[in-house]
Amino acid sequence: MALQKQKQYDWKDSNLALFGSDTETEVKKESAEQEPAWKNAGQTCGLQIWRIVNWKVTTWPKEDYGKFFDGDSYIILNTYKEEGSDRFLYDVHFWIGKYSTADEYGTAAYKTVELDTYLDDVPVQHREVQGHESALFRSYFEAITLLKGGAESGFRHMKPQEYKxxxxxxxxxxxxxxxxxxxxxxxxxxxxxxxxxxxxxxxxxxxxxxxxxxxxxxxxxxxxxxxxxxxxxxxxxxxxxxxxxxxxxxxxGLTEDKAEVDVTEEAAVDKTKELYRLSDASGEMKMTKEKSGKIEKEDFDSKDVFIFDTKDSVFVWIGTETSKMERKNALTYAHNYLMKTDHPLVPVCCLPEKMNSPAFQLALAA
CATH class of the missing domain: 3.40.20.10 (Severin)
Structure with missing residues (x-):
């Protein structure tokens, strides 16, 4: 794969709480249990959404589910049970608005890992970027509404005469x-x-x-x-x-002014699927290209972490014999990999080996 010059997101991509290096301090269950927002998280089937405000996790009103402001970052938890089972399963997503600040983006990423820890590492973690949402994420809502600004610019937070x-x-x-x-x-x-x-x-x-x-x-x-x-x-x-x-x-109510139009990030030019192995067997984390073209289930090894790039999405496959720290840094690996490609904004799914994912199975079959 020919790596491209690093793409700059529209939000500032520096000093993030999680991305860019290994997690400085392992997220611990005890600290996760102190987060008030997680008190009722994952207790019943259905969606729960939180918005990041000043580094804090705040509850997003149910009547606004499906509405996202491009200046904000959100955490979305879907709780469900498989047919014939009483065990709760989870998908946890963090959604990044195009103009979300680095602090909000980083906090959402870190808190997503914290929520995963709180729920005993059961959730499948996902990264969603505005305008590039996964099919799974879209399936939660009748429609996704993308609004400009932050939530404070909404009608509910302003006097009618001040509403833009x-x-x-x-x-x-x-x-x-x-x-x-x-x-x-x-x-x-x-x-x-x-x-x-x-x-x-x-x-x-x-x-x-x-x-x-x-x-x-x-x-x-x-x-x-x-x-x-x-x-x-x-x-x-x-x-x-x-x-x-x-x-x-x-x-x-319209203007004659020539408005700036958002430029959509280009998709990957080369659509060939690629598989990379991440291993620390040598004492340091190394990434090596394993295969390109047709990728099969047998190409994955329980001892390591793999990045499976379909060019429309990225799966971080986490083997059962990998370390807990490797699991915690799965989003980091995907982020650092994607920032060197020509398609950094695609959805990311961090998938433990034993978890089922229809999207992953479809990607292998395609």
Whole structure:
């Protein structure tokens, strides 16, 4: 593999609490038990979400599940049981907003490992990056809504007259309808999609001429949800595109300014799957390339940690005979590896050998 120049994330990627080197102090169960946020974590099946605020883990309101601000970082725990078993199993994800600070990002990473420790190392750990979420992460929500700023800029935290209008873009893709806040720029409107102009006390849904039924229905459902969250106090309106009509309040809420458009990180150029072995048998951690192309289950060895790069996602496979510290640093290994590639923002899954993962099985079969 030809390693590329290190990519810089939009957030500052230095002085992280977990990434960049081995964990300075092993996360201990006793300290994890002192974290108030974990008191009821993983006690019942379902989702629990926390947001990182000033290095602290804070509960995210259930009514906001599925909404993520690009200036924040979050921890998401999914608790479930396999059919015929009473044992709790877990997937724990940390989600990084595009403009999340290094402190928030690092705290989310460290606290994810701490939550894993609190739950006796049972969870499968995942890293999710805004706009590159895994299929498993997306499956938890009817839709993921990506909003600009931090949670404090939301309607619930501001006086109506101080609320900054938002333009929400509803675009259907093969994974469903994606909801994303975009610049309120008239020239950027795509008439094959649907938009909602959120003015705080008024919500206007704009249906482009070429939009489909799924996009329109998802937007209408979202509009009703927003109205309900605001106690029914805001008015709503649905507007079908009419090329000659521009007098509606929807158009007056847009600007003529040329707005900056977020550039999507490029995908890997070479899609060949690669397998790397991480071993400290020599006394220091070394990474060696084991194989490329078709990767099979027999290529993995219980004595070591492996990085399996599909180019659309990365699996850190942790053998049963590896050390506890190697498990704790699985996210570190993936992060350091990806920062030397041309696709650093793909989802990461840290998978203990004995844990089942449909996504991993599909990656091997493909």
């Amino acid at each position: 209008p938002r333009l929400l873009h509803f675009h259907g893709d093969r994974q469903g309808v994606v909801v994303k806040e975009v610049p309120r720029c008239r020239s950027l409107l795509d008439n094959t999609d649907v938009y909602i102009l959120d003015l705080g006390l008024k919500l206007i849904q704009w249906n482009g001429l070429g939009s489909n039924k799924e996009e329109r229905m998802r937007a209408l459902h979202y509009l009703k949800e927003l109205q309900g969250e605001r106690g029914g106090k805001c008015r709503t309106e649905t507007l079908d595109e009419e090329p000659r009509a521009r007098s509606n309040e929807f158009y007056k």
